[in-house]
Amino acid sequence: MSHARFKLAQDANVVFAHRYITRPQDAGGENHVALSEDEFESRVARKLFPLHWHSHGLRYGIGCELNHWLAKGLTVIVNGSRAYLQEASRRYPELVPVLIEVSPAVLRQRLQGRGRESADDIESRLKRAGEFASLQHGKLVRFSNDAPLNTTGPEFVELIRSQAPVTICD
Numbered sequence: 590m591s592h593a594r595f596k597l598a599q600d601a602n603v604v605f606a607h608r609y610i611t612r613p614q615d616a617g618g619e620n621h622v623a624l625s626e627d628e629f630e631s632r633v634a635r636k637l638f639p640l641h642w643h644s645h646g647l648r649y650g651i652g653c654e655l656n657h658w659l660a661k662g663l664t665v666i667v668n669g670s671r672a673y674l675q676e677a678s679r680r681y682p683e684l685v686p687v688l689i690e691v692s693p694a695v696l697r698q699r700l701q702g703r704g705r706e707s708a709d710d711i712e713s714r715l716k717r718a719g720e721f722a723s724l725q726h727g728k729l730v731r732f733s734n735d736a737p738l739n740t741t742g743p744e745f746v747e748l749i750r751s752q753a754p755v756t757i758c759d
Contacts, residue, residue: 590668593749598617598663603749604658605666608639609650616705619668624650639680642673645714666749671721678726685752687730693719717735722750 590605597603607622609632615621624632629648632638638650651667657664659681669677671688678684693700693715700711732748733739 590666592738593666593746596746597740599751600750602662603664603666606651606668607659608657608668609652611648615749624648638671640667640673640677642670642676644672644709664749664752671724674724674726685728685730687732687748687752688721688724689732689734691718691734702743 594605597605600622607620609624609629611624611626611629612621616623626648629641629650630741632650633641637653639653639655641648641650643649648651649670651669655665655667669686674686678686696718697711697715700706700714706714730752732741734745734759
């Protein structure tokens with residue numbers, strides 16, 4: 590996702606939505622907006638998140654800027670949730686989900702390498718990933734992400750350019 594954000598930074602038709610997450614800003618990984626549980630709940634109550642879900646013990650939200658960008662005809666990339674896909678599709682029928690798939694061995698290696706999850710958390714993530722192997726959606730695009738970034742990065746950028754609007758589900 591970071592590779593695509595960098596490569597498409599000058600593309601006037603593509604924007605990447607930041608996620609609002611109840612995770613500290615310095616936790617590593619993606620550039621996100623860190624919120625406390627109270628801040629998150631306050632924004633939900635004010636209907637500032639057209640999309641929001643729970644996953645991995647955290648809360649995730651996509652801000653209402655999403656609607657402004659879509660109204661301008663932009664391709665909006667959202668790092669979403671497979672478990673939330675049905676609801677997201679109900680709210681945004683034009684959504685094209687891209688399921689980024691990775692083999693269990695590669696996923697384990699990458700999770701261990703980033704150092705955010707405990708061994709138990711990694712096992713839970715692997716189990717959960719397997720539960721979505723049979724995910725179905727009328728517009729679903731599957732993208733294999735087992736190869737190194739220098740191979741999959743450019744392929745992913747081309748996929749984004751070929752779809753509009755797009756939601757990326759991880």
